[in-house]
Every structure is written in C-alpha cells, then in structure tokens.
Amino acid sequence: DQQVKQNSPSLSVQEGRISILNCDYTNSMFDYFLWYKKYPAEGPTFLISISSIKDKNEDGRFTVFLNKSAKHLSLHIVPSQPGDSAVYFCATINTGNQFYFGTGTSLTVIP
Amino acid sequence: NAGVMQNPRHLVRRRGQEARLRCSPMKGHSHVYWYRQLPEEGLKFMVYLQKENIIDESGMPKERFSAEFPKEGPSILRIQQVVRGDSAAYFCASSPYRTSGSNEQFFGPGTRLTVL
Numbered sequence: 001d002q003q004v005k006q007n008s009p010s011l012s013v014q015e016g017r018i019s020i021l022n023c024d025y026t027n028s029m030f031d032y033f034l035w036y037k038k039y040p041a042e043g044p045t046f047l048i049s050i051s052s053i054k055d056k057n058e059d060g061r062f063t064v065f066l067n068k069s070a071k072h073l074s075l076h077i078v079p080s081q082p083g084d085s086a087v088y089f090c091a092t093i094n095t096g097n098q099f100y101f102g103t104g105t106s107l108t109v110i111p
Numbered sequence: 112n113a114g115v116m117q118n119p120r121h122l123v124r125r126r127g128q129e130a131r132l133r134c135s136p137m138k139g140h141s142h143v144y145w146y147r148q149l150p151e152e153g154l155k156f157m158v159y160l161q162k163e164n165i166i167d168e169s170g171m172p173k174e175r176f177s178a179e180f181p182k183e184g185p186s187i188l189r190i191q192q193v194v195r196g197d198s199a200a201y202f203c204a205s206s207p208y209r210t211s212g213s214n215e216q217f218f219g220p221g222t223r224l225t226v227l
Contacts, residue, residue: 006153034215036215036218038154041200041221041223042220042221043115043202043204043218043219043220043221044154044202044204044218045218046215046216046217049215087153089153089154091216098159098166098167099144099156099159099204099206099216100156101146101153101154101155101156102153103153103154104153104154
C-alpha cells in the first residue's frame with residue numbers, strides 16, 4: 001500500500017532545461033514533504049522540504065510546489081546540470097514520526 | 112559530529128548463512144529507520160525503531176528478518192538463512208524526534224549485501 005507515489009521511474013532532460021519530478025500522496029493528513037537525492041552507492045541526502053502551510057519553497061535552482069487539493073507535489077530544477085543526474089525520492093511524514101518514501105525517479109541530465 | 116554510520120559497507124554471504132547489519136545513528140538521534148533498495152527498484156521502508164522499541168515493522172518480511180535498537184549500542188538488522196533475493200542495499204536513517212522546522216532523516220552510506 002504505497003502512501004507516496006512517483007509514477008515516472010525515469011526522466012531525461014537536456015542540460016540547461018527544466019527538470020520536473022512529480023509525486024502524489026494518498027493521505028490528506030500528511031503535512032510535511034521532503035525530497036531526497038541519491039547517487040549510486042551512496043545514501044540518500046536531503047534536498048528540500050515544504051510544509052503544508054506553504055505552496056512553494058525555493059532553494060537556489062530547486063523549487064518544490066505543493067498542491068494540497070490534488071495531493072500532489074513537484075520538484076523543479078532549473079537550469080538542470082549534469083551533476084543533477086541521480087535518483088530523486090519524495091517523502092512525507094505522519095504525526096507518528098513515520099516516514100513514507102516514493103519509489104524514486106531516475107533523472108538523467110544530458111550534456 | 113559524525114553522521115549515520117553503517118557497517119559493514121559490503122557483506123557477502125552464502126545461502127543459508129546469517130547477515131548482521133549495524134547502524135549507529137547520529138548523536139542525539141533516538142529514531143532509527145531501515146530501508147531496502149533492491150536492484151532496479153526504489154527505497155522500501157522496512158522498520159522504524161526507537162530505543163528498545165519497534166514502532167512500525169510493517170515493511171519487514173514476516174520470516175527470517177528481525178531488527179533491534181538496544182539501549183546501548185547500534186541498531187542491528189538481522190537476516191537469518193539468507194537467500195539470493197535478499198541481495199540488496201540496506202540503508203539506515205536516523206532522526207531526532209519530530210519538532211517544528213527541519214524534519215529530515217539522515218541516511219547512512221548503506222550496506223550492500225550480496226548472497227552467493
């Protein structure tokens with residue numbers, strides 16, 4: 001029973017263009033969302049987060065958008081760089097401090 | 112200020128042997144999570160522990176897998192009688208108790224288990 005879904009297992013984007021990674025969740029009670037980035041043979045590292053009281057959070061080239069009515073969030077990377085090539089996981093946390101991760105989207109930025 | 116530590120980084124076992132994976136959370140973190148990443152798949156939640164308590168083990172296979180987080184020492188993920196399908200990368204993460212503000216989990220580098 002997947003609480004957080006990333007329906008695109010992979011995405012390829014040209015360098016300099018925008019990368020948009022999508023994530024859907026099932027429970028409207030979730031109120032905090034995170035994106036993690038993972039390189040091969042390494043653990044995931046935190047990238048950016050957003051609270052449900054906001055609909056947008058920006059950090060440099062990375063922006064996360066939250067649409068609560070649609071239970072959807074997205075991560076925008078602009079401009080995309082080859083070093084952004086990695087697997088991106090979205091995650092959420094419930095009031096019991098339990099994390100739920102999506103299955104990940106593998107981003108390839110083509111030079 | 113060490114991060115989450117996992118050992119060993121690589122573990123090779125033959126079918127039927129036992130695998131023990133260790134995780135030391137970040138200093139001050141009392142919550143530990145184990146995840147498994149199978150080849151070509153995403154990160155799958157296994158178990159969530161606090162000191163001496165299993166909070167949520169809904170992602171753990173019903174047989175052969177167990178986890179503990181004792182009062183002293185690292186968290187241990189134990190796999191008995193390993194099979195080839197257990198070959199995967201196992202990640203541990205830790206977090207402090209959830210408060211307002213930053214709530215991310217911090218991940219260790221993972222243990223790559225290979226079952227021959």
